[in-house]
Amino acid sequence: MPRISVKVDGIAYEEDVEPRLLLVHLLRERLGKTGTPAGCDTSNCGACTVMLDGKTVKSCSVLAVQADGSDIVTIEGLAANGSLHPMQRAFHEEHALQCGFCTPGMVMAAIDLVRDTPDPSEEAIREGLEGNLCRCTGYCNIVRAVKRGAQEMGQAVKSS
Numbered sequence: 490m491p492r493i494s495v496k497v498d499g500i501a502y503e504e505d506v507e508p509r510l511l512l513v514h515l516l517r518e519r520l521g522k523t524g525t526p527a528g529c530d531t532s533n534c535g536a537c538t539v540m541l542d543g544k545t546v547k548s549c550s551v552l553a554v555q556a557d558g559s560d561i562v563t564i565e566g567l568a569a570n571g572s573l574h575p576m577q578r579a580f581h582e583e584h585a586l587q588c589g590f591c592t593p594g595m596v597m598a599a600i601d602l603v604r605d606t607p608d609p610s611e612e613a614i615r616e617g618l619e620g621n622l623c624r625c626t627g628y629c630n631i632v633r634a635v636k637r638g639a640q641e642m643g644q645a646v647k648s649s
């Protein structure tokens with residue numbers, strides 16, 4: 490069985506994995522990162538989105554062996570020193586979730602979008618999040634939250 494090394498939310502792990510094991514299952518079942526949901530396992534819903542070496546991937550579309558040597562950030566690794574990431578805070582304040590199942594993937598995708606497009610238009614937000622599905626909210630509050638999160642991420646960069 491191949492042995493892989495990964496860093497997840499700042500902690501290094503070495504794991505023996507079956508070649509067919511999906512990254513989402515490594516995260517959830519072996520490393521206890523249950524904040525990353527598995528919605529469809531077919532790369533449709535986006536709920537399983539994480540950052541792999543700084544770019545978002547749907548972790549159900551990546552084999553754990555493909556992640557060998559990489560640095561992964563999940564929704565559980567975003568808060569720093571007990572404070573939510575500005576995008577997490579914006580989702581909370583704009584009521585951008587109902588059941589919350591899609592939220593980890595939405596937040597990760599939104600952060601990636603804002604890093605590439607710091608002041609996204611509504612259209613850019615809708616396009617940027619098209620790989621992430623929400624069954625509950627109708628998306629309006631999500632779009633508002635991403636707009637607000639983008640502004641707050643910009644302010645955080647300016648004041649750092």
Ligand code: FES
Nearest residue numbers: 528529530535549
């Ligand atoms: S669980 Fe990965 S995209 Fe749905």
Ligand code: FES
Nearest residue numbers: 587589623624625
């Ligand atoms: S809040 Fe329920 S799926 Fe998005």
